[in-house]
Amino acid sequence: MALILGILFGGIGILYRLLITSDIPISYSTSEAITVHIMIAISTFLFFIASSNLKNNKSRIIMGFVFLLLFFLDLFILLIYQLRSVFFTSSFAQLETSSILSYGMISAFNFYQMLKEKIEK
Secondary structure, eight states: OHHHHHHHHHHHHHHHHHHHHTTTTSOOOHHHHHHHHHHHHHHHHHHHHHHHHOOSHHHHHHHHHHHHHHHHHHHHHHHHHHHHOTTOOHHHHHHHHHHHHHHHHHHHHHHHHHHHHHHHO
């Protein structure tokens, strides 16, 4: 259940981020940015709960690699925007880095859980 809610909150947060950044020349308010950060933070917390409840390492490895792939993809998108976009601002970078940090933390947590279970056996 936590996994489904995490996907739901994360998806809504990312779609909302795309919505408010689609018109970059027009600035967005602080409350919109905070809403995105809160949605992604709730999603991250729910993914932590879901990962803690997983019973085997195979599913943790899959979840870790999926989020590692998303981490590198989002980092690549940030770098492309920074190099090619005229509208790249620090506020856009803050919105983008919230999901980058989330993906990195989730993948690191999954790999930590996997190693912890491996050591305990």
